[in-house]
Amino acid sequence: MSQSAQPDLLEAFEAHARAPEDTDLLMQICETLVKARRDEQMLPWADKGLALDPKHSGFIHARGRALRLRGRHAEAAANWLAHQSLPWSPLFCEARIGRDLYLSGETQRAIEYLETALSRYPADLSRDALRARKWLAEALLSQGDTRGFTHWLERNRGDSGNYRYAEVPMWNGQRDLRGERVLVTHQMGFGDQFLLFASVRQWREAGAEILLTCDHPIHAPVQASLPGCTVLGTARPLAVSAPLPLDALDTIKAFAPTLQATLLHLPLLAAVDSPRPQPYFDAYLRAPAAARERASTWSQALRARAPGKRLIGLFWDCAQQHATEISSKDRCWAGLRSVPLAQIERLTTHPALTQEVQFVSLHHPIAELANGTPRGAVSHYGPGIASFADTAACIEQLDAVLSVDAVAANLSAMLGKPTAVLANPTGEWRWGQTGARTPWMSAATVLRQTQMGEWHDVVSCAIGWLLRG
Template structure:
């Protein structure tokens, strides 16, 4: 199952890897006793000395000891705000911010002008997901204490939590002006600039922070995040490594380095760092998510699923993890649970294009085409979809008849898709006065010949050629939705393509035997290629089971594997002989049978009405449906499916058994 784009129609799309930022705690590191407390509430010298001991424990991280002393002081003097404040800060440090809020709110209510109390309350409110209340608590302190950094920094955080990043950045510009020697201020300014889509400015601010604290692993990690976002992958990797030199057990930097190495194609090193991240911090949710996503891209869904389930156990509302879990479940054949994941992800985030698209893939695969084709339109909302969304001078066609108009239909995605969906040209022509069909250039002469023979309608042009004026346009793979196609009513009049007579270089040798064409590999750029393609030598049992001659239809990558098959049986190779798909069609027309994996050559055989046997992976492309040996798209194609993942041996055995009686 394909994770990202491909030259065939795209399969389930995994969500983007998460980069993890880590930021300083942004609260006072110790508890101060405001001077007003001593005079107003009459703190005794003994109580002051006791407070000093509590603060010492607190600073040293001995939280239980500090809390016991604070609690005893409050019991002795219920009005001692410094001790109440200390209890609140201990609760925050223990991860119990909700319990801290009433304590800190009491301090603010009693001493509303004390900025330290407002900062602590604001921090507790931020930690409990209440940025609006935090902003209310912090604003008076930020206005009344311009000489303090923390009130304004925390206010910026609160505004950011409300999505008011422009205001937050304005505050941080002022903070860095007033506190230009504070690395934390520059770090938070960078965060605001990044959220405001100003990566160059964010990078500059982080570099200012690093000038002040050059060995800070958190700052180095965050600079790596910015560099990765700017596409500077090698420099990002170097920055993460610098962070790890200073903090070898920094889990987030290991995870982020793993992400970047994966993008750089260093898959083994990537996996090492992704696994190291979750080993160092088993509770690192983004780390499990990224490791799961990496394993999915490596076509190892069984290993990916436990990590994605762990993410959802900790964060059930993670729509991205639900989407990726669905991808892994489809790959392992757990279709019902995958559908539930996709629908839950869409419920949580209705605009999640990847989840909509993956749901479409599943619905089409299971034969529910009406809803599936509707959901398939979400492909254009995915930033990494295999076909870029092109700009046209006329609106998208909605299927309404154009009795006096010109309709342009245009190919998208892969070459096999163009062959499969050009069949809709005849239906489209029935709803317009003039039809223009735009196709990949390697298809132009093939489609033009079919149009001349009356098999498909339309005036053919190649992508990139000048377009005539038109009134509406539609991509090929939106046409099944417009014509409400189902498995029962697919346009299946065959053939709808025609092969030209072969020219001299394409005439196959005549040896009085039947001829079988072979194709074993698709484009290596297809993200499903590791599943659909196989080594040529796996076809050896087929060559041994019949006296037929064999022809290699393989062109481009993988064609060199023809040398692994015996020359006495392989009488012709297409590589370096065919110029376009019309040439390939001329070769296929001379064959008795085509055997191959899911590539354009098999689509072409089907469209020519030529018998073909198609080898399919366990989680095959949606167009081949499920649990059937035939396809409504091509009556002449017979399907041979893997019964378990990554096992071609049973498929080859089944083919050999059929071939011996063919």
């Protein structure tokens, strides 16, 4: 919690103690918790407010948000459904109902609900309309439906920063790209970039020459993996249609693009192919040569010390859950995806596993120092994980990877390494919704929670997956 918010919270709590039925004071507590990036703590205060004023839109909104941040999506959906008759702005309530139905596992109902709501406002480009399209996209994609990519593209108008190079037109769907020089600009997170850059192959097969931008930290492995493309590391865009950084313009002008596409455009090229690519996102990543050499030397030494054992990469904690300076949404989502250390130690101290497996931590050492290291059969990458080039090189030398729903899982799967993803019930669309397989990639096996926060059975499945080899 930010220090600046503490005096305001203390003042609001003390005032509420003196006047417990004053709804303005309860709303002040909720608003101050938002300011402090502790939105998930609003639930008891929102409930108190609704007990006093059952139709207060502010408390309804606070309750729905707090429930979602805690991973209680079915309750969040019920909260909105119970109050949808109130005079909300168009698509405000509908977007949230669809989102929480999808996140609670009622995917088909969410799709039908969002499609119906959006059909009533076909020209609406409000923030809530864009939010509704985002969640419709992710619900469709979680079922393997490529129509979702068209809806997902609307994020370029809303919640995803992106670059606009005004000198050339944006790609408008043409399939014949012979003679085109396409500037592909990046956005979103490392995992999204690792996944979606796999679609560059289809663009090159369609005849395009590609200049690709990406975040600086992933430049080395992306450049090593796409040798037929020019790859430019630059800052991530934070605003819609942001101008490209000045330090990138000379390279872009020398490339002389004829078209631009954003990261979100990439998977659309193959979206209407019949048959569709199998897998849709094919493994393509590789580590830079120098990092591979270091990793090979390290792995030979480790295998000599652990003869006959398989080397299994392990990533269990999303560091964002410990970061107080980021939004409550990102922090809480990271927490819901992370596996507690005690559950990880069921793997690293398991008697049968330790006879067959040597685990290797895939965490950056600073993050691991902050978040804890499991006891048992856990080694660390000798050359050191200082960059994604190091992580990629380490993974290439392993036999398999076990990871929570994080960038390590995307990186491993796109390296083609057998990857078991420990996913909660509302995991990213790319892992699908049911079963052990994902409709989007071949290297990933998905081990799913059936109840949010309950990792015991998932870890038991991971033990079985590892023992089956």
